[in-house]
Amino acid sequence: MQTKQSYINRALVIFAATSLLLGSCSKQLDIKPESNPSPEGVYKDAAGARAGLTGVYKQLQTWKKSEDYFVGVLGTDEARGSSFVGTWGGYWTHVASISSYNSLYSPQNQVLQDTWSVLYQGVYNANIAVGSIPSINASAEVKNKMIGEAKFLRSVFYFSLVQFFGSVPMPTEVQDPSAIAKGGYPKSPVDDVYRLIISDLKFASTNLDPKSVAGIGLANQEAAQALLGKVYLTRGQYDSASIVLEPLMSSASVGLMTNYADLFKGAHENNQESLFEIQYSNDNNNTNNLANAFGGWYLPNTKPGGGGEEVIPTDYYDTCFESNSDTRRAASIHYELIDGSGTDWITAYWWWGTAGKPHFAKYDINVGDGAVNGGKSPHNLYYLRYADAVLMYAEAQNELNKTSVALTYLNKIRNRATLPNWEIKLGHAPSQAEMRAELLKERMRELGMEGWRWCDLKRTGKLLSQTIAYNPDAAPTMETKHLLMPISSKEFETNSWLTPSDQNAGY
Amino acid sequence: MKAFFLSTLFLMCSLLSFSQGKQLQGRIVESDTKKPLAGATISIVGKNASAVSEADGSFNIKVNGKTILVVSYVGYKTQSVDVTDKSSVEIALAKDVSDLEAVVTIGYGKAKKKDITSAISSISGKDIKDQPVTTVAAALQGRVPGMQVSGGGNEPGAGTSVKIRGINSITQGSGPLYVVDGVLITGDIREINPNDIESIDVLKDASAAAIYGSRASEGVVIITTKKGATGRSSLNYDGYFGMQKLYNGKGYDFVDNIDDYVKIRMAGWADEDPKAWSPDSASTMAKIFSAPELQSIKDRKWYNWEKAVTQVAPMQSHTLSYSNGVGKNKFYLSGNYLNQDGIIKGSNFLRYSVKANVESEATANLKIGINTNFSHIVNNVVSNEVYYNAVTMSPLWPIYDGNGDPSVLLTNDGSQVSVNNPLTMTKSPMADIQDRNIMNVFGEYKIVKNLLFRSNFGIDILRQQKFEYYPRTTSYGFQVGGDAKVQNWGYRDYVWDNTLTYDWQPRKDHVFNLMGGVVLEKRRQEWDYIEAQGFPSDDLTYKNLATASNKTDIQSDYFNRMNFSQMARAIYKYKGKYILNGSIRHDGSSRFGQNNTYGTFPAISGAWRLIDEPFMGAKIRSIISDAKIRVGYGIVGNQNLPDFAKFNKMTPSSYPYNGSSQTTGYQLDPSVLGNPNIRWEKQKQFNAGFDLALLASSRIKLTFDYYNKNIDDVLLPVPLSPSMGVGYEYMNIARMNTQGVDLGLKLSLVQNKNFDWQMDLNWSKYKSQVKSLIPGRDSLSPYLKVGEAPNSLIVDYVYDGLYQESDKGSPIMASQHARPGDVKPKDLNNDGVINQYDRTIVGRTTPKAYGGIWNYLRYKRFSMTVLASYTYGQDIANKAYQDYLYETDTRRRVLKEGLNYWTPTNTNTNVPRPNVFSRSIYTLPSGSSSYIVQRADFIRVRNITFSYDFDQALLSKARMNTAKVYVQVQDPFIITKYKGIDPEIGVGSMDVYPRYRSFLVGLQLGL
Incomplete structure (x- = not known):
């Protein structure tokens, strides 16, 4: 019996030993992700904060790299969808509807949904940066500069959201715990959104380095000032706009490029006129698709590849230039179109509704740009450039009844395009109303398809009238409700703050 | 003539001599141990005479002439023996494995079937052998009540989806836990050769599965592979060859x-x-x-693309196995070769597997053993685009170019490939190559009598590689100059379990079986991916990525995961008729949140063997041969949450600040917001059932189970609104319930020497319902609603015919900018606008019930099995049907029904006006409507097998034990009203791989 007892004891010892051995493993159950850091792990010091900010800039780049770029461009008096797009079915019918405002211009429109999502992903990344940088290990000055970058980028995202969609949910770096439980945030009134944008931009313009000091491609003081000016202009606060834009007019570090066409050549990226530019390169995942989307990449690049042709200029844009001596015409539009097999489209496909039309040229890929193919353009896109600031300043002055000051600045832009002063062309000094109309037109000539047209028209109250008058796709369908875009239906599916009545009217 | 006369004379003499009668002396023994069996009944076919064997197994019986003895004994297989011309005989009875004494694997232990207290179904290796299939999952199809096995696709090597007892989770379902010889397996088990399987035990209810704790919420499938038997050498060949032919009903x-x-x-x-x-x-x-x-229109040429990409495809499988037991060592070795071509050219599934199981009794108290299973799979997979393109392709496009190569279908301007030539795609399938090693070593040490220590170390090593190449004759390859992708994915799972088992019988009527143990599981998983484009030519495909001009993408991932568990179980039997089983498992997992590392999973169940009660008199026993009631309750978990859902993650990002060279950084993972409080799902399952056998030799066996599962803390990726900037947060937020009944009926309709007819029927019904979601919300998305089964809703606009001329001027038509002939959706909320609020539930994809019917018929040596499975009550959103029916594209070939499209003069139709810009469906913001919802009830005959078993006497001359030849038709037909390709699979984005019939000829030999 004793031996049996000793056997049992031995068994217990073996068992206890293995249990202990395994038991000690239980401490190892705390396994952290080994291939992905946490936000806290990234935002530790200045280098980490830079890595995180890189991800915020990335959101901007992602937003503009493909069809979402056309939200704010299509469906205006300057651009329309090509007749090809709709025939590709599915998603492409949704792209086409951005131009034609047909029934697919709805809360379920994939392009509008994507725009909504990608802008908020930008906000989300910027919020983490704004919230995390204060506790990194760095000097207050370094921190404030970086917070300034994050706030500048956040205001970029919110400025588009509020203009496109009106009153929108407004997450900030301070997380509301109830938001997760309710799947989102309630809508904030338009005024509140602008209040955040303005405070962000004020902070940015005080804390960011001026462009001459800031690194290439980084948000800078001048960009923040120009954007703040645009925000004030949009709000009708012409005084404030004028004050904030004024220093730029006499700045030594920024100015117009001599030759308009150079603005869109790879060699002149990040030039003196550039205030803030969205950067692309030939690295994979850092390219954009705009050359392909505008159908302009054949020229003179003859590499074979998928030739998309999604967006073309309206006739109005095509003919808005005073004459061929306006150097912007040749830089913006090309009148020949040769495909990969050397066929001239304009003659070969005359019967295609839009194939015979001229195409947009600013984003053509050129030989020497090193693009892998037409769908992968390294071309940077301007978010803000000095000419825009000049025209904004002119607009503010004109609205402040200083039409003659406005004229000086308008003429700066005209002269650069090798056009004579406008009063000479006009034959008299312009009235305020003439100036207002001319500035709107001048903005299209100068900034055509650079992403601001829809906002410009809306700001000046001309979105409906101009689009209906000059965009044959939109003319039969466009109506008042289109002054705001429909909010993504997915937002209503998951954000329980929202009720059907929170959808923009008419959708 | 002379010969005839002589033989007749001889025959008459012999008859004469037998008619005199004589005493036959015999002995009945147990076949394995050769121990005598007392009390066996011996009778003579066609006579009244019978005898009963004595304590030493002996018997005496008077025989006369041609004599066949039938020996029967409870718990053993009834055997008939021809004793004509013999004066003494020894008859060995084999245990009847299908009977109640059969051993069932219950997880870290075994029990006799009669002592089982919960819902466990078993399939024997013989059942599998009777119906050759390529995968284990297919062997279970339609055979187990409550188990729904459906194909993941028709392509060779496609996985299967296995569901036990309905819906067990809202989004975290990944099928049951597989345990192969003690090694815990996740994912598919297509590597296991069905021929190597000794038995499969399916633990369906929580009281049985709870011993596997936090991984058992979807049931457990325990697979035991074959072992050698002492003193018996057997060499077996099992093979078949077949042809598969396109068959889309x-x-x-x-x-x-x-x-x-x-x-x-x-x-x-x-x-x-x-x-x-x-x-x-x-x-x-x-x-x-x-x-x-x-040109084709001019020449009246019509090209049959479907024919060009499909083929009559061969398939074959060969398994050779050898097992033996020499002294105290037993082993089983086997090798398998399986090669299945697909009916779509280019698709193929090839599997080599080798297996070695060795067991040795090192000392009287120590047994050690090893089980290994290595397999190598090469699976060539063609995109579903192949078949989709083949059926929708313009039949005017020539299939081949002037050189006899598949033509490249360029757009008119030559700038791109307008549509992929499906034949081209069949020539560059994706190669999915997989090596998997599942093995374990174990030692069992008998410390004292009845006290057993067992240590088992198992590993599962999986290495999967995927190679893809898109040549420049395809649209994507054309754009980028050839595109190659290479992926490596793999993991190593380690499991080490140590258990002590003690059998204890303190008094005669009280029997205990106690088990306690600890388990450690660990996984290390890696993945890497490279992509490159711009190859000098298509010749080298993915074989040398250095030749690419553009190395597009490099990604990788790595993680570790760990589980640590303790467990205990006690089984108590009183008088062999009251059985109580209690178990508990304590699981720690690295996947749970920091505040919830450990979870406890208890279970209790009991059974009452009514049949063993004295009040069941002899009369009742003549009708009822077995009766048992089982009741159980257990808690199991589901820890199948994404690794690291508890953390906020940053993913790599890059941005070229200066417009030329990129800076790398991080962006937030846009998919998941971390939740540190995340924990396992908890399923509380109640099970009550009974087993009943009726009539002599249990001709009717009925198993019935009712279950009710309350699943709490259901883990949901709670969709955050797009404005949160991140897709989901995982939360243990929902509650759901699944209840149902499983019914299994085994009938032995006819059973005699020449004719046998057995039938198994099973029928299962369940209802799953979401009980609650986030407080105050009865839906998280249109697809997830309280009161409805999760993941089952088809939500869309309601089809209301087509807009007609007479609708002109209606506000809704105006708001839609619609024209007559466009699809008309219903404005459900009558607000004058068609938007997402006009979508509603237009179908449900969960079936009302499902089951299987299995028939076995034997006449003499010929036998036939027919297996069918059925499912009813479910819908499919058949988007492909709409794509084929409506002319909404610049080139697609439509159905004949599609010719009946709307025109101002043909208004009574469901087919909208044709428009290449799809304008007739712009009225549907989702692109589809309830029109595409189709009922998908079906009965599918899975296989019909005819076989012939050769006479043993004949075989023994050839020194063989068994020989069987068979022919089999797989998937001979399906009865359904569903219009698509396969009601079991539904529709993929490019529709699905077509169905086919297979005709097989097979041979099974045993030496």
């Missing part, structure tokens, strides 16, 4: 002539602008059709 009926095809394509353009695209004009034709197509 009624299938789709596409337009089949040039005139109709040309007409509808032109109609699609004319609708856009009847002047510019006049349907009668030759110049319109020249614009719409490509040059090769115009």
Whole structure:
């Protein structure tokens, strides 16, 4: 019996030993992700904060790299969808509807949904940066500069959201715990959104380095000032706009490029006129698709590849230039179109509704740009450039009844395009109303398809009238409700703050 | 003539001599141990005489002439022996494995079937052998009550989806836990050769599965592979060869002539602008059709693309196994070769597997052993685009170019490939190559009598590689100059379990079986991916990525995961008729949140063997041969949450600040917001059932189970609104319930020497319902609603016919900018606008019930099995049908029904006006409506097998034990009203791989 007892004891010892051995493993159950850091792990010091900010800039780049770029461009008096797009079915019918405002211009429109999502992903990344940088290990000055970058980028995202969609949910770096439980945030009134944008931009313009000091491609003081000016202009606060834009007019570090066409050549990226530019390169995942989307990449690049042709200029844009001596015409539009097999489209496909039309040229890929193919353009896109600031300043002055000051600045832009002063062309000094109309037109000539047209028209109250008058796709369908875009239906599916009545009217 | 006479004389003499009668002396023994069996009944076929064996197994019986003895004994297989011309005989009875004494694996232990207290179903290796299949999952199809096995696709090597007892989770379902010889397996088990399987035990309810704790919420499938047997050497060959042939049943009926095809394509353009695209004009034709197509119209050439990409495909499988037991060592070795070509050219599944199981009794108290299973799979997979393109392709496009190569279908301007030639795609399938090693070593040490220590170390090493190449003859490859992708994925799972088992019988009527143990599991998983483009030529495909001009993408991932568990179980039997089973498992997992590392999973169940009660008199026993009631309750978990869902993650990002060289950084993972409080799902399952056997030799066996599962803390990726900037946060937020019944009926309808008819029927019904979601919300998305089964809703606009001329002026038609002939959705909330609030539930994908019917018929040595499975009550959103029916595309070939499209003079139709810009469905913001919802009830005959077993006497001359030949038809037919390819699979984005019939000829030999 004793031996049996000793056997049992031995068994217990073996068992206890293995249990202990395994038991000690239980401490190892705390396994952290080994291939992905946490936000806290990234935002530790200045280098980490830079890595995180890189991800915020990335959101901007992602937003503009493909069809979402056309939200704010299509469906205006300057651009329309090509007749090809709709025939590709599915998603492409949704792209086409951005131009034609047909029934697919709805809360379920994939392009509008994507725009909504990608802008908020930008906000989300910027919020983490704004919230995390204060506790990194760095000097207050370094921190404030970086917070300034994050706030500048956040205001970029919110400025588009509020203009496109009106009153929108407004997450900030301070997380509301109830938001997760309710799947989102309630809508904030338009005024509140602008209040955040303005405070962000004020902070940015005080804390960011001026462009001459800031690194290439980084948000800078001048960009923040120009954007703040645009925000004030949009709000009708012409005084404030004028004050904030004024220093730029006499700045030594920024100015117009001599030759308009150079603005869109790879060699002149990040030039003196550039205030803030969205950067692309030939690295994979850092390219954009705009050359392909505008159908302009054949020229003179003859590499074979998928030739998309999604967006073309309206006739109005095509003919808005005073004459061929306006150097912007040749830089913006090309009148020949040769495909990969050397066929001239304009003659070969005359019967295609839009194939015979001229195409947009600013984003053509050129030989020497090193693009892998037409769908992968390294071309940077301007978010803000000095000419825009000049025209904004002119607009503010004109609205402040200083039409003659406005004229000086308008003429700066005209002269650069090798056009004579406008009063000479006009034959008299312009009235305020003439100036207002001319500035709107001048903005299209100068900034055509650079992403601001829809906002410009809306700001000046001309979105409906101009689009209906000059965009044959939109003319039969466009109506008042289109002054705001429909909010993504997915937002209503998951954000329980929202009720059907929170959808923009008419959708 | 002389010979005939002589033989007749001889025959008569022999009859004469037998008619005199004599005493036959015999002995009945147990076949394995050779111990005598007392009390066996011996009778003579066709006579009244019978005898009973004595304590030493002996018996005496008077025989006369041609004599066949039938020996029967409870718990053993009844055996008939020809004793004509013999004076003494020894008859060995084999244990009847299908009977109650059969051993069932219950997880870290075994129990006799009669002592089982919960819902466990078993399939024997013999059942599998009778119906050759390529995968283990297929062997279970339609055989187990409550188990729904459906194909993941028809392509060779496609996985299967296995569901036990309905829906067990909202999004975290990944199928049951597989345990192969003690090694815990996740994912698919297509590596295991069904021929190597000794038995499969399916633990369906929580009281049985709870011993596997936090991984058992979807049931456990325990697979035991074959071992050698002492003193018996056996060499077996099992092989088949077959042909597979395309068979889509009624299938789709596409337009089949040039005139109709040309007409509808032109109609699609004319609708856009009847002047510019006049349907009668030759110049319109020249614009719409490509040059090769115009040539085909001229030559009246019609190309059969479907035929070009499909083939009659061979398949074969060969398994050779050898097992033996020499002294105290037993082993089983086997090798398998399986090669299945697909009916779509280019697809193929090839598997080599080798297996070695060795067991040795090192000392009287120590047994050690090893089980290994290595397999190598090469699975060539073609995209579903192949078949989709083949059926929808313009039949005017030539299949081949002038050189006899598949033509490259360029757009008119030559700038891109307008549509992939499906034949081209069959020539560069994705190669999915997989090596898997599942093995374990174990030692069992008998410390004292009845006290056993067992240590088992198992590993599962999986290495999967995927190679893809898109040549420049395909649309993507054309753009980028060839595109190659290489992926490596793999993991190592380690499991080490140590258990102590003690059998204890303190008094005669009290029997205890106690088990306690600890388990450690660990996984290390890696993945890497490279992609490159721009190859000098297509010749090297993915074989040398250094030649690519653009190395597009490099990604990788790595993680570790760990589980640590303790467990204990006690089984108590009183008088062999009251059985109580209690178990508890304590699981720690690295996947749970920091505040919830450990979870406890208890279970208790009991059984009452009514049949063993004295009040069951002899009369009742003559009718009822077995009766048992089982009741159980247990808690199991589901820890199948994404690794690291508890953390906020940053993913790599990059941005070229200066416009030329990129800076790398991080962006937030846009998919998941971390939740540190995340924990396992908890399923509380109640199970009550009974087992009943009726009539002598249990001719009718009935198993019934009712279960009710309350699943709490259901883990949900709670969709955050897009404005949160991140897709989901995982939360243990929902509650759901699944209840149902499983019914299994085994009938032995006819059972005699020449004729046998057995039938198994099973029927299962369940209802799953979401009980609650986030407080105050009864839906998290249109697809997830309280009161409805999760993941089962088809939500869309309600089809309300087509807009007609008479609708003109209606506000809704105006708001939709619709034209007559467009699809008309219902404005459900009557607000004058069609938007997402007009979508509703238009179908449900969960079935009402499902089951299987299995028939075995034998006449003498011929036998036939027929297996069918059925499912009813479920819907499928058949988007492909709409795509095929509506002319909404510039080139697609439509169904014949699609020719009946709307025109101002043909208004009574469901087919909208044709329009190449899909304008007739712009009225549907989702692109589809309830029109595509189809009922998918079906009965599918899975296989019919005819086989012939050779006479043993004949075989023994050839020194063989068994020989069987068979022919089999797999998937001979399906009865369904569903219009698509496969009601079991539904529709994929490019529709699905077509169905086929297989005709096999097989041979099973045993030496």
